[in-house]
Amino acid sequence: MRHADGGERLCLISGTAVRSGQNALILITYLDITVRKQAERSFQELNQTLEARVENRTAELAAAMQRLEQTNAELTATLTTLQRTQDEPSRVQLDRPHRGW
Numbered sequence: 001m002r003h004a005d006g007g008e009r010l011c012l013i014s015g016t017a018v019r020s021g022q023n024a025l026i027l028i029t030y031l032d033i034t035v036r037k038q039a040e041r042s043f044q045e046l047n048q049t050l051e052a053r054v055e056n057r058t059a060e061l062a063a064a065m066q067r068l069e070q071t072n073a074e075l076t077a078t079l080t081t082l083q084r085t086q087d088e089p090s091r092v093q094l095d096r097p098h099r100g101w
Contacts, residue, residue, distance in 0.1 A: 008034075009034045011030045
């Protein structure tokens with residue numbers, strides 16, 4: 001439907017037959033739903049944007065978690081190596097005969 005200002009309007013139109021005494025009338029009503037439809041479109045767009053943001057953030061968090069797991073594995077390996085190297089020199093020194101002073 002076109003409004004007096006030239007803009008288009010979305011309307012919900014319904015009709016029903018009504019009897020009033022001997023007269024048969026048709027009652028037609030219309031409801032301007034333009035604002036409601038605009039709100040629905042905006043809601044759908046926001047929902048799609050939110051879903052995309054959630055997907056992106058989930059991917060970012062998964063990548064960060066993978067990096068943390070990798071770093072943790074590297075630190076564990078480094079600590080294990082460090083503990084071994086700290087133990088080895090003392091064993092080597094204990095096993096070597098003392099060369100005078």
